[in-house]
Each structure stands twice: as structure tokens, then as C-alpha cells.
Amino acid sequence: MNDVQRIEPRTLKGFRDHLPETMIPREWLIETARRVYRSYGFAPIDTPALEYLEILTGKGGEETDKQLYKFEDHGGRWVGMRFDLTVPLARFAAQHVGKLGTPLKAYHIATVWRGENTQRGRYREFMQCDFDTLGTLAITADVETVLVIHDLFEALRIPGFTIRVNNRQVLNGLLDHFDLADKSVAILRALDKLDKIGADKVAAEMHQTAGATADQAGRVLQLAELHGSNQEILAALDRLVAGNEKGQAGVAKLAEMLSAVVAAGVDEGRVRISPSITRGLDYYTGTVFETFLDDLPGIGSVCSGGRYDNLAELYSKQELPGIGASLGLDRLLAALEELGMVEKVQTPAPVFLAYFDVSRLHDYLRLATAIRAAGIGVEFYPEPKKLGAQLKYADRRGFRVAVVAGENEWAQDQCQLKDLASGQSTTVPLDDAPGTIAELLKASPA
RNA sequence: GUGGCUGUAGCUCAGUUGGUUAGAGCACCAGAUUGUGGAUCUGGGGGUCGCCGGUUCAAGUCCGGUCAGCCACCCCA
Incomplete structure (x- = not known):
């Protein structure tokens, strides 16, 4: 009985067990998200953890392809584990929209996998709580997305959070004007680092990776470095995109969205227009969001998303624009733990x-x-x-x-x-x- | 994937220039109190010093590798 060969119990890097003291608040987060999503009419869906590799590759960008867990299954098929919930949703919608009709409002709470290096609040297996509206270009969907994020964090009783919003059209309009449209991914990626590495280095990166001239980089940065109240930023953006149709449309959408959100009862301090927020994923086309905890901004965005009007075209001839956002459950939980906001109750029965x-x-x-x-x-x-x-x-x-x-x-x-x-x-x-x-x-x- | 720091009991950590049987606090179990918890006291269980190898008469301590965690880059929830 004692001479059996023992196997060391251990878990893979970035993969974790969940004990009752963290699983109880975790389930509470899930239930709260579910309740808020349902209150807006989003319906639950689920998709398989594994997809044909071709479904998953090339939709989020080079970097995501590198992080994808992929392998050949027993039948010789190349498959991948879902990297996020948005790409599977686009496939799902293309496949089932005929039956479900539009607008299609769905939420999806599930585990995703990314083979990247770990850090605090960054794991290789983690849960996302997505909600998306497909099949409509209406700004109403953008507005509702902000409202849901807002209601969600209110329902979670998180005192300090800020939803940062931007619209990729603003920048893309400017880039069209410079004939740099095809380099927009590289430009946006460089821009995303503004807060971290400063304007000079961002300009250098833009020159290096996208071939932007110093003047062009300066113009882009001028836009991203705007600060002040939402109204001040909108006014400044308006001036910067003057004469550029796409840019103007983007600024107009930002303004329209903001006023609608405020009209719906959201405290304007919760929502901040941040021209430097662009999101790393390639598929976003319009509105983008990131949500930060005021007391722990360093852990990164805990709820992000945006509009992706072309994603489903990869799987279907039908026009299927979409917008949605994703709550990073495990990252949020790590943050709440660090902030001492997680009660250590170990029993679900009172x-x-x-x-x-x-x-x-x-x-x-x-x-x-x-x-x-x-x-x-x-x-x-x-x-x-x-x-x-x-x-x-x-x-x-x-x-x-x-x-x-x-x-x-x-x-x-x-x-x-x-x-x-x-x-x-x-x-x-x-x-x-x-x-x-x-x-x-x-x-x-x- | 690259670089830096870390790894001793369930947890937080001591461990002297390498030198007997590796310690403390908290937690856990039992008793003081055979029907009443969070306090105190007494006693007890629990450690392959992350793992593998090397140097040495001798390694928790030095060296190499590896695994894991944290931090930075990158990217992102």
C-alpha cells in the first residue's frame, strides 16, 4: 500500500484549480453577469471548445495565431482551442442566423485558452463573459453595450470603474488621408503603447513599422494625446478630422453614443473618451471599449470589446455586423482579491x-x-x-x-x-x- | 517567446563564512471545559528544503539544468 509509485500532483503553467473560497465569488460574478445580460434581452448560447483550425486562424492577427493551442486530432483533423468567444460567435452566427434571425442578441460565458506567458491576472485558461449584438449597424447597439457594461459593474458593487471608449474610424479616417490605411494595424498597435512608452518612442515605432513620416506620426499623436473633459476632446477631435469624411463620421458616432448613454442615466464620469484606446485585435472596425478599475489600473482592462462589422463575412455572404464586449472574469476576480473585496466565505449554505x-x-x-x-x-x-x-x-x-x-x-x-x-x-x-x-x-x- | 527576481511545514517567513536530529508564528488535531465557537494554557501531527544532476569528507546553503510564481518586453481578459 505504501510502495505505489506516486505521481506528483501539479497543474500546468497558467492553469489553476479553483477552491471554494474563490469559486463562490466566481460563481457570484457569473450569476450577476447572467442576470444583467438577460435584463437587456441577451439570450444564452454555447459553442464547442474545439474548432476547425481554419475557423480560428487569421481572424485576430498574427499574435493571436501564435498563442493558439492547436493540434491534430485522432482523425487527422487540425483543430484549435478557442482563443476568445468572438470568433466562434461569428462562425456560430454565420451558421445559424437563418434560423435565429436578426438582430441577434446573445451572451456566452465560457472558458478560453491562450498559450502566452503568464502574469498576475493573466492565465492560459480563463473565463470570459461575452455579450454581443449581431446584424445591426445601429448606434443603439453601441449605446446598449456601454449601458450593459455600466450596469454590470454597478451590479457587481464595484465602486470605482471607468469605461474608456473610442472609435477606430476617427483614426482610420486620418490614416486614409495619409495613404497609410493598409498600415492601420501597425499604427494602432504603436499608438496603444502611448501611455507606457511616451510619444517619441511611439513616433519612432510608427516610422519603423508603418513607414509614417515624422509629420504624419505627429498628427496621429496629436489626436491620441488629447485630454480633458469628454466635450473638450470631442471638440478637439472635430477640428482634427475636419474635411475627412470617415473621421467625421467616427467623431459624430462618439458624440451620439455619449449623449445617449448620459440620457439613459449613466454618470458621465464613468465614461471617458480616450482617443489612444484602440484594442490590439485586428477585427475591430468602429467603437471600442476598455474598462479599468480606478484602484488597480495596472492589471489592465477587465471588460473590453467593440464593433466588428466585417468579422462574419469570413464565414458568410450575409452582412452580419456585430458589436459586443467581454468581461474578463478571472482577471476581475484577481483584481478584486487584491483589493480585498472578496469575502472569504467557505460555505454556500447559511x-x-x-x-x-x-x-x-x-x-x-x-x-x-x-x-x-x-x-x-x-x-x-x-x-x-x-x-x-x-x-x-x-x-x-x-x-x-x-x-x-x-x-x-x-x-x-x-x-x-x-x-x-x-x-x-x-x-x-x-x-x-x-x-x-x-x-x-x-x-x-x- | 526573450530578460530579471523568487521557490524551506497548509500559510507567512527565519536558517550565521557549506558543518550534528531544519526552526518560529499562524493554521490543524487532542486535552484543560464528558451539552455550546471566535480568548488563554498544555500537548501532538505535519517538511522528498520545488524537481533533477554536479562540486565537496559534508549542500537548505555553492554551480548547472528544469518546473512553477512574480516583474518587464510583447500582447491581452
Whole structure:
């Protein structure tokens, strides 16, 4: 029995186990996202983890192809594990839009895989909570996307967050004007680093990778470096894109979106026009979003997305523009943990039932059933250990109420209800227990 | 993928120029208190010093490799 060959238990780099203390808040995040998405009429969908490799390659850019987990399956097919949820959604929509019709509003909460180097809040396996609107170019969809992000972070009770928005058309318009349109990916990528490496280095990179002249780089940077209130930035953008049709359209959309969002009741401070936000993925065409936590901007965007009007054309002749965003569940959770906003509750059931009088097993089980029938979760301790030890366990695991019943209580058809936070206990008739517990839980919400 | 830092008990960490049987706090288990937790005291269990190899009479300590974590680049949720 002791001479078996033991295998070291371990997990792959970037892949993690999830213990109850993190899985409980994780599920809460998922449930909250689900609730908010549904409240806007988004319907759940799911797609396979594996796709034909050709579906996944070349849609997000060179870099994403490098990070893709791919292999040959047992049938000799080249397959890849989904890298995000947007590309599979585009395939899904192309395949099923005939049946589902448009506009198609869907949410998708699932795991994705990227074979890149790990860091805090960056894993090789992580969960995204996407919601998307397909089949409409209307600005309403862009507006709603911001509203959903806003409602989501409000529902998550996150006090400080900022949704940064931009529109790629603004910059692309300028690049058309310079005949640099085909280099827009390289330009945007360089621009995205503005906050980190500064204007001089960005200009140098633009020259090197996109062949932009110093004057052109300067004009682009001038646009990206704008700061001030949303209105000031919009006014400045307006001047910079004067005479450029596409750029003007982009600025107009930004303005229209912002005013609609404010009209819908969003505090304008939550939404900031940020001309340097461009997103690294190649498929975005218009509006783009990134959401940062004010207290932990360094961890990066926790909810990003944008408009991708051409993505589905790779799979279908039908026009299928889309817009959506993705909550980075695992990154957000890592951030909340670091900010001390994750409560260390280790039990999903609020009530603890001590096993005390061995001869009354059936009575304990009946009592537990009655409490559960009232919609309250109960954990029954499996062993008739010393009461003190059981209460200690209940305390450590974060139960709110302990139910204690021994020989004396059973003899009188009663039980003791103990509020574990205050230490106060009351004795009630067995029949009243579920109701009284409900009141106790209501009186001291977790 | 590249570079830097780190890796000793479940957790946070000590460990002297290499030198007996590797320690502490917290956590865990038992008891003091045979029906009442979060306090105190006493006792107890738990360590292939990440892993593999090398140098040495001797390696937790030095060297190489490897795996993992963190940081930067890159990119991104």
C-alpha cells in the first residue's frame, strides 16, 4: 500500500484549480453577469471548445495565431482551442442566423485558452463573459453595450470603474488621408503603447513599422494625446478630422453614443473618451471599449470589446455586423482579491446543524429537510463530535446560524438557534424553526 | 517567446563564512471545559528544503539544468 509509485500532483503553467473560497465569488460574478445580460434581452448560447483550425486562424492577427493551442486530432483533423468567444460567435452566427434571425442578441460565458506567458491576472485558461449584438449597424447597439457594461459593474458593487471608449474610424479616417490605411494595424498597435512608452518612442515605432513620416506620426499623436473633459476632446477631435469624411463620421458616432448613454442615466464620469484606446485585435472596425478599475489600473482592462462589422463575412455572404464586449472574469476576480473585496466565505449554505444526540439521527434529518423546504440551505455535520468542535467548524466556515438540538430540546420538540456573529441563541418550537431562521438571516444580512 | 527576481511545514517567513536530529508564528488535531465557537494554557501531527544532476569528507546553503510564481518586453481578459 505504501510502495505505489506516486505521481506528483501539479497543474500546468497558467492553469489553476479553483477552491471554494474563490469559486463562490466566481460563481457570484457569473450569476450577476447572467442576470444583467438577460435584463437587456441577451439570450444564452454555447459553442464547442474545439474548432476547425481554419475557423480560428487569421481572424485576430498574427499574435493571436501564435498563442493558439492547436493540434491534430485522432482523425487527422487540425483543430484549435478557442482563443476568445468572438470568433466562434461569428462562425456560430454565420451558421445559424437563418434560423435565429436578426438582430441577434446573445451572451456566452465560457472558458478560453491562450498559450502566452503568464502574469498576475493573466492565465492560459480563463473565463470570459461575452455579450454581443449581431446584424445591426445601429448606434443603439453601441449605446446598449456601454449601458450593459455600466450596469454590470454597478451590479457587481464595484465602486470605482471607468469605461474608456473610442472609435477606430476617427483614426482610420486620418490614416486614409495619409495613404497609410493598409498600415492601420501597425499604427494602432504603436499608438496603444502611448501611455507606457511616451510619444517619441511611439513616433519612432510608427516610422519603423508603418513607414509614417515624422509629420504624419505627429498628427496621429496629436489626436491620441488629447485630454480633458469628454466635450473638450470631442471638440478637439472635430477640428482634427475636419474635411475627412470617415473621421467625421467616427467623431459624430462618439458624440451620439455619449449623449445617449448620459440620457439613459449613466454618470458621465464613468465614461471617458480616450482617443489612444484602440484594442490590439485586428477585427475591430468602429467603437471600442476598455474598462479599468480606478484602484488597480495596472492589471489592465477587465471588460473590453467593440464593433466588428466585417468579422462574419469570413464565414458568410450575409452582412452580419456585430458589436459586443467581454468581461474578463478571472482577471476581475484577481483584481478584486487584491483589493480585498472578496469575502472569504467557505460555505454556500447559511445554516449549520450540529449532530449531537446520536439516537436522534432521523429527527436531525427531518429538521434539515424542513429548513431546506423553506428555501434555506443547511449543512448537517456528519459526525457526532464534541459540540464545541462543531461550533468552531461552523464559525470558521462562515455559517451565520447554528441549530443546536440535544436530548433536552428533542424531549420538548424544540431546538436552539444560535446567531454565530452575535453569539445569542434562542430556543423555539421545532415547527417554528424555519420561519425564525429566515427572520434571523434577514435581520443580519451577510 | 526573450530578460530579471523568487521557490524551506497548509500559510507567512527565519536558517550565521557549506558543518550534528531544519526552526518560529499562524493554521490543524487532542486535552484543560464528558451539552455550546471566535480568548488563554498544555500537548501532538505535519517538511522528498520545488524537481533533477554536479562540486565537496559534508549542500537548505555553492554551480548547472528544469518546473512553477512574480516583474518587464510583447500582447491581452
